[in-house]
Amino acid sequence: MSNRTVVYAAGVLLLTRDEPRKFLLMRHSDRWDLPKGHAEKGEHAYQTALREMEEETGISASEVQLDPGFRYRSTYEVTYRKQPGEVFEKRVTFFLGWIDRPVDIICTEHPESGWIQWHPPHQIQAQAIDPLLQAVAEYLEGSKTEG
Numbered sequence: 001m002s003n004r005t006v007v008y009a010a011g012v013l014l015l016t017r018d019e020p021r022k023f024l025l026m027r028h029s030d031r032w033d034l035p036k037g038h039a040e041k042g043e044h045a046y047q048t049a050l051r052e053m054e055e056e057t058g059i060s061a062s063e064v065q066l067d068p069g070f071r072y073r074s075t076y077e078v079t080y081r082k083q084p085g086e087v088f089e090k091r092v093t094f095f096l097g098w099i100d101r102p103v104d105i106i107c108t109e110h111p112e113s114g115w116i117q118w119h120p121p122h123q124i125q126a127q128a129i130d131p132l133l134q135a136v137a138e139y140l141e142g143s144k145t146e147g
């Protein structure tokens with residue numbers, strides 16, 4: 001078992017109810033990401049996800065319903081410039097958030113954002129994005145089958 005310090009984060013995949021379905025990605029200088037960020041002390045993962053979404057996109061939590069049946073967890077190693085030489089274990093919980101339609105985004109921490117048409121399987125980023133989108137696709141397919 002790893003004895004690295006664990007860093008918790010959470011995020012949300014925002015997906016529109018309106019067709020054609022679209023989901024939201026935030027642009028970093030070098031990659032795409034979801035609205036997400038580090039947990040503050042005492043927060044539940046869903047609170048972190050909604051707070052970060054509000055901070056990074058300007059979308060109010062009241063406009064979004066987190067799907068109670070979906071959770072996706074991702075664990076990977078990260079380093080921080082401020083703590084050279086130390087490797088952290090990062091654990092991110094992603095939620096599926098339903099929003100009626102694409103809305104204008106007020107980018108506070110990212111240079112840009114994009115509502116991308118939902119047509120899985122997607123090939124956007126192998127490690128960080130594609131497995132989450134695949135899990136959502138399988139979840140939605142399963143929900144359809146269950147009626």
Ligand SMILES: Nc1ncnc2c1ncn2[C@@H]1O[C@H](COP(=O)(O)OP(=O)(O)OP(=O)(O)OP(=O)(O)OC[C@H]2O[C@@H](n3cnc4c(N)ncnc43)[C@H](O)[C@@H]2O)[C@@H](O)[C@H]1O
Nearest residue numbers: 007009031033036037038074076078080082083090127128
């Ligand atoms: N404990 C601490 N000590 C010091 N400073 C702290 C700190 N906690 C927070 N900070 C500061 O807060 C800043 C960011 O805060 P937030 O803005 O809150 O962080 P974030 O979205 O969760 O993550 P970030 O953009 O940093 O990185 P990500 O995990 O996506 O991506 C990181 C790397 O992992 C890769 N990656 C992402 N997902 C992956 C996956 N599933 N598998 C493998 N690699 C993945 C990415 O490509 C990227 O290279 C940090 O840059 C740092 O300055």
